[in-house]
Amino acid sequence: MTMVVNAQQLTSVRAGRTLFADLDVQVEAGGVLHVQGPNGAGKSTLLRIIAGLLQPLQGQVELFGEPADVDREQWQRRLLFIGHKPGVKSELTALENLELQAGFDGVVIDDPWQLAETVGLLGLEDISAQQLSAGQQRRIALARLWFSPAPLWILDEPFTALDQPGIELLQQRFAEHTGHGGTLILTSHQPLSWQPPQLQQLIIRSPEAHD
Amino acid sequence: MIKASTWQVVKTLMRRDLKVALRRRSDIINPLLFVLMVVSLFPLAVGPGPDVLGRIAAGVIWVTALLAALLGSERLFRDDYLDGSLEQMILLPVPLPVLALAKIAIHWLLSGLPLVILAPLAALLLKLPVEGWSTLLLTLLLGTPILSALTAIGAALTVSLGRGGALLSLLLLPLFIPLLIFAAAAVEGALVGAPVVGQVVLLAGLMVLTLTLAPLAVAGAIRVSVN
Numbered sequence: 001m002t003m004v005v006n007a008q009q010l011t012s013v014r015a016g017r018t019l020f021a022d023l024d025v026q027v028e029a030g031g032v033l034h035v036q037g038p039n040g041a042g043k044s045t046l047l048r049i050i051a052g053l054l055q056p057l058q059g060q061v062e063l064f065g066e067p068a069d070v071d072r073e074q075w076q077r078r079l080l081f082i083g084h085k086p087g088v089k090s091e092l093t094a095l096e097n098l099e100l101q102a103g104f105d106g107v108v109i110d111d112p113w114q115l116a117e118t119v120g121l122l123g124l125e126d127i128s129a130q131q132l133s134a135g136q137q138r139r140i141a142l143a144r145l146w147f148s149p150a151p152l153w154i155l156d157e158p159f160t161a162l163d164q165p166g167i168e169l170l171q172q173r174f175a176e177h178t179g180h181g182g183t184l185i186l187t188s189h190q191p192l193s194w195q196p197p198q199l200q201q202l203i204i205r206s207p208e209a210h211d
Numbered sequence: 212m213i214k215a216s217t218w219q220v221v222k223t224l225m226r227r228d229l230k231v232a233l234r235r236r237s238d239i240i241n242p243l244l245f246v247l248m249v250v251s252l253f254p255l256a257v258g259p260g261p262d263v264l265g266r267i268a269a270g271v272i273w274v275t276a277l278l279a280a281l282l283g284s285e286r287l288f289r290d291d292y293l294d295g296s297l298e299q300m301i302l303l304p305v306p307l308p309v310l311a312l313a314k315i316a317i318h319w320l321l322s323g324l325p326l327v328i329l330a331p332l333a334a335l336l337l338k339l340p341v342e343g344w345s346t347l348l349l350t351l352l353l354g355t356p357i358l359s360a361l362t363a364i365g366a367a368l369t370v371s372l373g374r375g376g377a378l379l380s381l382l383l384l385p386l387f388i389p390l391l392i393f394a395a396a397a398v399e400g401a402l403v404g405a406p407v408v409g410q411v412v413l414l415a416g417l418m419v420l421t422l423t424l425a426p427l428a429v430a431g432a433i434r435v436s437v438n
Binding site: 081089151 | 214224227230293294296302303438
């Protein structure tokens with residue numbers, strides 16, 4: 001099995017507080033890493049470090065066997081990160097947002113209406129996103145998972161604001177992705193109803209909490 | 212593996228920003244109305260005589276252009292920052308300075324170019340003698356890209372501050388001074404019939420320098436701000 005994420009001895013300090021120290025993370029192709037921990041434990045920080053948005057204080061991250069400083073562009077071509085903010089343009093409609101996102105991912109959506117139906121946005125496709133609810137905006141952002149060719153998905157709280165059918169739908173998509181050898185790192189407070197064959201649980205507790 | 216080419220990503224980014232801007236037209240029109248209003252205040256304040264107005268016209272138009280550039284400058288990256296697009300921009304498989312240059316180009320297209328187009332009307336209102344018109348337009352054409360590039364640096368640096376508007380103005384205005392000096396001197400020279408090649412070439416050089424280095428500074432500032 002090829003190692004997709006290999007992070008060694010990560011240490012991160014934010015605002016003078018040690019979030020985690022000497023943390024090792026390893027995920028293989030087809031694997032799922034479920035990061036858990038209380039609010040403020042550093043889950044998002046860890047995900048942002050793996051995605052290359054933040055530099056750890058110590059340690060280094062390798063994706064697909066390469067550190068980021070060798071060829072950053074190659075790195076970024078293989079990962080998809082969706083954070084707390086959906087990255088959806090509120091002035092544009094759902095379909096326009098999907099089409100532009102597809103442009104960034106270098107793909108053309110064959111049937112945007114079909115995609116809108118799949119992610120539960122049918123009937124809302126020509127309303128500007130600012131008139132949609134938080135959950136619907138989230139669905140626009142997550143629709144990217146249905147066409148993105150990136151093998152590594154890093155999702156920070158993907159279930160936020162989604163209803164129960166939405167959460168089920170998303171987990172079905174996760175199962176398809178990992179079934180095809182894709183890799184997934186996610187944080188969430190609720191347990192997954194889906195049981196992936198290669199699930200790792202990582203629970204972050206601030207080292208200072210034990211003092 | 213995401214296979215988007217650099218050009219495809221840049222094109223998508225520019226298309227998105229143009230679409231968003233055209234949905235909020237007031238952001239484009241308000242600075243232009245501001246320019247027209249300020250320019251039309253001067254004949255009221257200093258009197259409509261062509262001798263005084265004509266002499267200060269070029270300076271007034273340039274100062275107004277600088278102030279108009281500050282209007283809405285904090286919006287340049289603010290919306291992208293708030294909705295998460297800025298974070299996604301860093302993750303695009305294209306060097307960040309290239310995307311920063313695309314952002315600067317869009318900003319110029321929506322704020323600099325309309326100003327150049329509006330300039331003859333402002334010159335007319337201020338009774339700028341006709342000999343100075345072509346030089347004024349040339350300095351604006353060379354100077355507004357500099358304004359966009361410097362504004363982008365300031366906006367990227369202050370984007371994560373809650374209310375960076377006033378700070379941004381204080382940060383940017385001193386940087387505009389060299390531009391103002393050369394541009395005003397060129398138009399003044401044209402009015403008295405002196406050669407203006409020197410100032411114009413200097414402005415062109417300044418433009419090339421800013422457009423080359425600003426994208427690097429903007430990219431660095433965005434990375435810091437998104438952390």
